[in-house]
Amino acid sequence: MRTSRLEAFSDGVFAIAITLLVLDLAVPPLAESERDGLWAALGREWPSYFAYLVSFLVIGIIWINHHTMLTLVERVDRPILFANLVLLMTVSVIPFPTRLLAEYLLEPEAHVAAAVYSATMLAMGAAFYALWSTITRRPGSLRRPLDPETRRATLRRFGAGQVLYAAAIGLSFVSAIATLALHGALGIYYCFDQLTPSAGDDDR
Amino acid sequence: MRTSRLEAFSDGVFAIAITLLVLDLAVPPLAESERDGLWAALGREWPSYFAYLVSFLVIGIIWINHHTMLTLVERVDRPILFANLVLLMTVSVIPFPTRLLAEYLLEPEAHVAAAVYSATMLAMGAAFYALWSTITRRPGSLRRPLDPETRRATLRRFGAGQVLYAAAIGLSFVSAIATLALHGALGIYYCFDQLTPSAGDDDR
Amino acid sequence: MRTSRLEAFSDGVFAIAITLLVLDLAVPPLAESERDGLWAALGREWPSYFAYLVSFLVIGIIWINHHTMLTLVERVDRPILFANLVLLMTVSVIPFPTRLLAEYLLEPEAHVAAAVYSATMLAMGAAFYALWSTITRRPGSLRRPLDPETRRATLRRFGAGQVLYAAAIGLSFVSAIATLALHGALGIYYCFDQLTPSAGDDDR
Amino acid sequence: MRTSRLEAFSDGVFAIAITLLVLDLAVPPLAESERDGLWAALGREWPSYFAYLVSFLVIGIIWINHHTMLTLVERVDRPILFANLVLLMTVSVIPFPTRLLAEYLLEPEAHVAAAVYSATMLAMGAAFYALWSTITRRPGSLRRPLDPETRRATLRRFGAGQVLYAAAIGLSFVSAIATLALHGALGIYYCFDQLTPSAGDDDR
Numbered sequence: 001m002r003t004s005r006l007e008a009f010s011d012g013v014f015a016i017a018i019t020l021l022v023l024d025l026a027v028p029p030l031a032e033s034e035r036d037g038l039w040a041a042l043g044r045e046w047p048s049y050f051a052y053l054v055s056f057l058v059i060g061i062i063w064i065n066h067h068t069m070l071t072l073v074e075r076v077d078r079p080i081l082f083a084n085l086v087l088l089m090t091v092s093v094i095p096f097p098t099r100l101l102a103e104y105l106l107e108p109e110a111h112v113a114a115a116v117y118s119a120t121m122l123a124m125g126a127a128f129y130a131l132w133s134t135i136t137r138r139p140g141s142l143r144r145p146l147d148p149e150t151r152r153a154t155l156r157r158f159g160a161g162q163v164l165y166a167a168a169i170g171l172s173f174v175s176a177i178a179t180l181a182l183h184g185a186l187g188i189y190y191c192f193d194q195l196t197p198s199a200g201d202d203d204r
Numbered sequence: 205m206r207t208s209r210l211e212a213f214s215d216g217v218f219a220i221a222i223t224l225l226v227l228d229l230a231v232p233p234l235a236e237s238e239r240d241g242l243w244a245a246l247g248r249e250w251p252s253y254f255a256y257l258v259s260f261l262v263i264g265i266i267w268i269n270h271h272t273m274l275t276l277v278e279r280v281d282r283p284i285l286f287a288n289l290v291l292l293m294t295v296s297v298i299p300f301p302t303r304l305l306a307e308y309l310l311e312p313e314a315h316v317a318a319a320v321y322s323a324t325m326l327a328m329g330a331a332f333y334a335l336w337s338t339i340t341r342r343p344g345s346l347r348r349p350l351d352p353e354t355r356r357a358t359l360r361r362f363g364a365g366q367v368l369y370a371a372a373i374g375l376s377f378v379s380a381i382a383t384l385a386l387h388g389a390l391g392i393y394y395c396f397d398q399l400t401p402s403a404g405d406d407d408r
Numbered sequence: 409m410r411t412s413r414l415e416a417f418s419d420g421v422f423a424i425a426i427t428l429l430v431l432d433l434a435v436p437p438l439a440e441s442e443r444d445g446l447w448a449a450l451g452r453e454w455p456s457y458f459a460y461l462v463s464f465l466v467i468g469i470i471w472i473n474h475h476t477m478l479t480l481v482e483r484v485d486r487p488i489l490f491a492n493l494v495l496l497m498t499v500s501v502i503p504f505p506t507r508l509l510a511e512y513l514l515e516p517e518a519h520v521a522a523a524v525y526s527a528t529m530l531a532m533g534a535a536f537y538a539l540w541s542t543i544t545r546r547p548g549s550l551r552r553p554l555d556p557e558t559r560r561a562t563l564r565r566f567g568a569g570q571v572l573y574a575a576a577i578g579l580s581f582v583s584a585i586a587t588l589a590l591h592g593a594l595g596i597y598y599c600f601d602q603l604t605p606s607a608g609d610d611d612r
Numbered sequence: 613m614r615t616s617r618l619e620a621f622s623d624g625v626f627a628i629a630i631t632l633l634v635l636d637l638a639v640p641p642l643a644e645s646e647r648d649g650l651w652a653a654l655g656r657e658w659p660s661y662f663a664y665l666v667s668f669l670v671i672g673i674i675w676i677n678h679h680t681m682l683t684l685v686e687r688v689d690r691p692i693l694f695a696n697l698v699l700l701m702t703v704s705v706i707p708f709p710t711r712l713l714a715e716y717l718l719e720p721e722a723h724v725a726a727a728v729y730s731a732t733m734l735a736m737g738a739a740f741y742a743l744w745s746t747i748t749r750r751p752g753s754l755r756r757p758l759d760p761e762t763r764r765a766t767l768r769r770f771g772a773g774q775v776l777y778a779a780a781i782g783l784s785f786v787s788a789i790a791t792l793a794l795h796g797a798l799g800i801y802y803c804f805d806q807l808t809p810s811a812g813d814d815d816r
Binding site: 489490497504 | 620623624626630633634639645649650669672676680683803
Binding site for chain 2: 415416419420422423424426427428429430431433435438441445446447450460461464465468469471472475476479599600
C-alpha cells in the first residue's frame with residue numbers, strides 16, 4: 001500500500017485538530033465586559049490564548065515531523081496503519097487537555113491540568129516512537145534500508161525527547177504556567193532540530 | 205470517473221468525524237472540581253473517554269478498510285458514488301451515538317443508548333456491504349475482475365460481521381459497558397483481519 | 409492554474425460542511441429522558457434527524473455534481489476561483505438553515521425556517537449556474553470546447569432546477585415538512601440525473 | 613521537500629477555518645422569536661451574517677493568494693514550513709475575532725472588537741509577507757529565480773497592503789461597521805488584483 005492516502009488522512013486529522021483549537025477561544029460575555037471594559041475582559045482570557053498558541057505550535061511541529069518521517073517511507077501495511085492511527089489519536093485529543101489547561105491555569109488545581117497536558121505529550125511521543133519503530137522494523141517499508149546503528153541512534157533521540165516530556169509532568173506540580181512555556185519551547189526546538197537527521201538529510 | 209477525488213472526499217469525512225469526537229470530552233466545571241478535586245472530577249468523566257477511545261478506533265478501522273477496498277477499484281460511477289455517500293453518512297453520524305452513550309452509560313437507561321450505538325454500527329456494516337456489493341456487481345469497476353465464488357465469499361464475510369453487530373444490539377439490554385467493550389474488541393479484530401482477503405492479498 | 413488544488417480545497421469544504429451537521433443532533437437532557445424514557449425523548453428529536461438526513465444528501469449530491477463538472481475543466485483562473493468560492497459559501501452555510509429548520513419544524517413559525525432553507529438552496533443553485541456559466545464562457549477552461557447549443561442546453565437545465573427551488577420557497581408557506589421532503593426528493597433525483605449530461609457522458 | 617503535502621495540509625486548515633465560521637450563525641431562541649416573529653428575530657442577527665460574509669471572503673481570498681504563491685515554489689525546507697505554520701495560525705484564528713465582532717458590533721464597545729479583528733488581519737498580512745520573504749530569500753525554493761528588483765517590488769506591494777490593515781485599526785475607533793465593510797472591500801480587491809503579479813502572470 002502506498003503512503004499517499006495515509007498522508008491525506010493524516011493531514012486531514014492534523015489540520016482539523018489544529019483548527020478546532022479556535023473553538024475554545026471564548027468571547028467574554030457581555031455582562032463581564034460591561035463591568036470594566038472589553039479590553040480588560042479579553043485580557044483576563046490570556047490563559048486560553050497562551051494554551052492556543054502552544055498547542056497550535058505543538059500540533060504544527062508534529063505534523064512537520066510526521067511529514068518528514070513519511071518522506072522516507074516507501075510502503076505501509078496494516079501494523080503501520082494501526083500505529084499511525086494510535087499517533088493520530090494522541091494528536092486529535094490535544095484540544096481536550098488544551099481546553100482543560102486554559103480553564104484551570106489560574107486555579108489552585110492548575111497542576112492537575114498541566115500534568116494531564118504533559119501526559120498527553122508523553123503519550124504522543126510514545127506513539128511517535130512506536131510508529132517509527134514499527135516502520136523501521138519492517139523490511140521494505142523504507143525507501144532506503146536503515147543500518148541497525150542509525151536505527152538505534154534515531155530511536156535513542158526519540159527516547160531523549162520522552163525524558164523531557166516526563167520532566168514536564170514533574171514540572172506541572174511546581175508551576176503550570178512554566179510547564180506550558182516549556183512545551184512551547186520544546187515545540188520550537190523540535191521544529192528546527194530534525195527528529196530523524198541522519199536518515200533524512202541526504203534523502204531529499 | 206477515477207477514484208482519486210472520491211478518496212479525497214471520503215478521507216476528509218473520515219478525518220473530520222474522527223476528530224470531532226474530541227469536542228465531547230468535557231472539561232469538568234470549576235464548581236465540581238472544587239468539591240473533591242480535579243482528579244476525581246476528571247475520573248468521573250471516564251464514560252466519555254471510553255466512548256471516545258472506542259469510536260476513534262471504530263472510525264479509524266473503517267477508514268483502513270475503506271482504503272483497502274478502494275485500492276481494488278479502477279473506476280466509479282454514480283451508483284457507486286451514491287452507495288459511498290450512504291456509507292459516509294453512517295460514519296459521520298458516529299459522534300452522535302458516541303455522545304449519547306457517553307452521557308447515559310451510567311444511567312438507568314444506558315441500554316437505549318447502547319442499542320442506538322450498536323444500531324449505528326449495524327447500519328454502517330450494511331452500508332459497507334452495499335458499497336462492496338455495488339462495486340463488484342458493476343463490470344469494469346474493479347482493477348481485476350472477481351470470480352463469482354470469491355465475490356460470494358467476501359460478501360459472506362461481511363454478513364458474518366453483521367451478525368456480530370446484531371448481537372451487540374442484544375447485548376445492549378444486558379450491559380451497556382460490555383457492549384461498548386465489544387465494539388472496541390471488534391474494531392481491533394477487524395484491524396488485523398482483512399475484510400477482503402482473497403481479493404486484496406496478492407494485489408498490492 | 410490546474411484544477412487539482414481547487415478540487416482539494418473544495419473537497420475539504422464539502423467534507424467539513426457535511427460532517428459538521430452531526431453537531432446539531434442533540435442528545436436529550438437527562439431530566440427529559442427521566443420523564444417518559446429515553447426512547448420517547450429521542451423520538452421527539454425526529455425533526456433534527458430528518459433535517460440531518462436531507463442536508464447530508466443535498467451536500468453530498470452537490471459534491472458529486474461539482475466533481476462531475478470539474479472533470480470537464482482543464483484550467484481555472486481568478487474569476488472561476490471566485491465563482492467557486494461563492495458556491496462554497498452557499499454550501500458551507502447549509503448547517504445554519506438546517507439547524508434553524510430542525511429547531512422550528514414543529515413550531516408555528518416553521519414556514520419562516522423552511523423558506524430560509526429553500527432560499528439557501530436557491531442561492532446554491534444560482535451559484536452553481538454562475539460557476540458553470542463562468543467556466544463555459546472562458547476560452548481554454550474546458551478540456552473540450554462546448555458548442556453554443558450544448559452550452560445553452562446545460563444552462564437551461566440548471567434554470568429548470570432553479571424553478572423547483574423557487575417552488576420550494578412557495579411550498580414553505582403551506583407545509584414546512586413537505587418542503588423538507590421535497591428537498592430530499594430533489595437531492596435523490598439530481599443524484600441519478602446528471603446536470604451536464606451531453607457534455608459529460610462521453611467524456612469519461 | 614516537495615510542496616504537495618504542504619499544500620494538502622494548508623488546504624485543510626483553510627477549508628476548516630472557513631467552514632467553522634458557520635457554527636457562529638446563531639439560531640434565535642424560541643422565546644425571542646415568539647415575541648415579534650422569527651423574521652424579526654433573524655433580522656436582529658444581521659451582525660453575525662455580515663461578519664460571516666466578510667470573514668468567509670477574507671479566508672477564501674487568502675487561500676487563493678496562498679495557492680498562487682505556491683505555484684511559484686519548487687521546494688520547501690523547515691524555515692519555510694515554519695513560516696507557513698505561522699501564517700496558518702493567523703488564518704485559523706479568524707473565527708475567534710469574527711465571533712467577537714459579531715457579538716459586539718452593535719454594543720458600545722464595538723471599537724475594541726473591530727480593532728482586534730483588524731489586528732488579526734494585520735498579523736495575517738505580516739505572516740504572508742514573512743512567508744514570501746522567506747521563500748524568495750532561499751536559493752532553490754522558487755521554480756524560477758526572482759531578480760532582486762522584482763522581489764523588492766512584490767514585497768513593497770505586500771507592505772502597501774499592511775498600511776491598509778493598519779488604517780483599518782484606526783478606523784475601528786470611528787466605526788466598527790465601516791471597518792468590517794472595509795475588510796470586505798479589501799478582500800474583493802485582493803481577489804482580482806494579484807499579490808505577486810510580475811512573478812506570477814507569465815508563469816502559468
